[in-house]
Amino acid sequence: MEQTLDQAASSAASLLTLADVRAAAARIAGAVVRTPTLYSRTLSQITGAEIWLKFENLQFTAAYKERGALNAMLLLGGERCNRGVIAASAGNHAQGLSYHGTRLGIPVTIVMPRTTPTVKVQQTEAVGGKVVLEGETFDEAYAHARKLEGELGLTFVHPFDDPHVAAGQGTVALEMLEDVPELDMLVIPVGGGGLASGMGAAARGIKPDIGLVGVEAQLFPSMYNKLKHTDLPCGGDTLAEGIAVKEPGKFTFEVLNGLLDDFVLVSEGALEGAVSLLLQIEKTVVEGAGAAGLAAVLAHPARFKGRKIGIPLTGGNIDTRLLANVLLRDLARSGRLARLRLTLQDRPGALYKVMKEFDNHNVNIIEIYHQRIFTTLPAKGLITDIECEARDREQLDALVESLRAKGYAVDQVELN
Template identity: 65%
Template structure:
């Protein structure tokens, strides 16, 4: 790490930021989750940053940066590029302090984040398809309009503000063994790691990214991952880490990990179901990396450890949240869909659905088609979506359908079918 980076972000800078922003941001709780601890085999402590006024930790860094601007720069206004949460934090505290705020967002930014940013006082400009596009346009407007650019992560005062999350966690739970931190551009993990290591030198800091945007992971490990560039965790969908933050990260981060989209969806659903709290994709990656693999056996590297997990934000669009919940019900076996071949005659559907009733399955939807596919003119393809208690109950139902002589396929999320229960 360069001397310049080490001089600009220290434990003292984070402590000063904590004093500066005290009373203007929510002092969020760090709470133990008994159920998630049982699932993961670790002792899980959750930091509820989704309880901030703008539902994300980004307020901390934005406010710390604004409070250190000279009056001349405040009066002209500031500009930023953001996928959403930085924009809301900057806009909210800018309005409180009388500082005009312009935000450039990528066009695909969820509508909820655009609306929330405008609601708290920001002037939103939509430009480009990615954060990088929005960033380049914001730097152009910075020069044209004489504004001050407030970077969402690659800025020492912003990182120091984010680091106050780590201070609070160790005030609440001083004997944490690890802190798991979502990573996009690296502002949060930089501040938290400097604070945590400054207070407790032997604590481990683990950064987590989505496998679709693994830039920090690749930089840290030297491994290459081919992401598709589409993720539920758009808050950490950054193609290039910050230059300042990568210097900090190289010294203070102990490990970088990546998680799949399915694990992020599962984590969101678990937090809603167990903790009754709404977390966006970026805020769920920390829990996602702790979850056991498909075999259900807890990950040995986390087993028995006291781990702090930062739930960084809760700004998820309602439609996406609904999709996540339903998709996870499918993964758990509680909701399923079968595609059956029935005789095209009166009573055939009633006879088949009788087996569903015998197994206490609630039929959600039934669709028919007679024309397409490899069907006889005397056959009908019927898709039945149904709900049962759990995967074991589903499998008993499918076994009964096969024993009754029905031909069918179980439809999976990926669009493929499994026919191990079929009887020909």
């Protein structure tokens, strides 16, 4: 017989409790940053909700993951501490475990796929972790970590599917509700489910009627599939690699089943927009997974309108080149950057006449690309791509309209 929602909630509550999270908070106090929870006036105006942001990107390792890693290590005893811990991770869990393990004198081994970017290997080694590169995929690295766990007598610390790890992550919600008790909803990024389990258990223990909404990237709806009994495809190149999990936790699934009120999926465009908006408005760098909560509120305004919402910005570890691409793509979507493709006749003065239109509309030209050879046009024709910068979409649209009125064929190269 299937569980009722009340039975499922009761079962979840027994797996992870407010007392567990409070005990974790006492254990890790002073060793992690008590990050601020701040009201965003501008984001509140944009979304129609009251938005409070928890800046977990201000942790030493720039992510909340160190809370759970530290709590798990502090619960190790004697010989298990001396032998050390091991994990498979190419992200924030690796750095959190390595940093606090080194601080506590616990040897830490991290198994990463050989394909891991060098910068992530260096960041983990810089905070004291011993990195072992094995396999081409995370699954292969994970299997090797489990093998070394047995061979070397190490203790495996799972990035999410562990009650001690989840309890440590739940301290994020404790701090949010201490700072802003009137919050009536939390919107929480979900990958393996450790953060949502811990935060959800803590929040429900403090405020039984608080709303809990999980968020996953549309490309990786793994926990969504399990909770909603759907079979959406799972995989792809997502900006939110921190929550790109193909197989969510068994423990975390049991906790979240019946705990979450709703589950939202967000597109890559929504994630990019949220990352860009946080940098522009809050002047803070947030990785794709860390911006998923805000992306959900921006993408589904009617669902969240009028609520007092707490959103954890879970991390800020994003590659600088990738961040630059995200910002430029956001400018393109807003109409401030554009690439216009014009068909011209290959004759003297043709390009000059087009440039005069840009000057008349005060639109700045960034780069020009001429294509005479690889084109289906007649030999006397050419294609010109002009990358330009406008004040806003209205100014850009006015330029395009003017060019077309003068007989030019103009197409705008669109982003997906």
